[in-house]
Amino acid sequence: MTAFLRGAIDLALDNHANAPRSNTQWVFFDRGLIDAAAAPQALDGTTILDTIAQSHRYHSRIFLAPPWPEIYVQDEERRHSMDEARAEFERLQRTYPALGYAVSRLPKIRVAQRADFVLDTLASR
Structure with a gap:
């Protein structure tokens, strides 16, 4: 499970970093970075959520x-x-x-x- 969750976080980080930046159009994420980073915390107490949540805002x-x-x-x-x-x-x-x-x-x-x-x-x- 840990490898899957790490992969989900990496994918979400990549999606966030490569999302189009626009002041005129909305960009939507399905299952974003917060979802991915919250999972390890719930599973085993890994505390990456707060750091990621502050540095990668939606x-x-x-x-x-x-x-x-x-x-x-x-x-x-x-x-x-x-x-x-x-x-x-x-x-x-x-x-x-x-x-x-x-x-x-x-x-x-x-x-x-x-x-x-x-x-x-x-x-x-």
């Missing part, structure tokens, strides 16, 4: 999608169970605010409506 508003049982599938790509997904979601709901982020929970609506929700939320701030 927009102050983040969006979390809860694990929805109706569409959740455990497979080769998503190996953890629904219970583990729920526990991770709950952990991230605590982690992001502790790091100074405002969290918006994505509503269970059609994808296009969800995209509108995100853009409308960002536009109103």
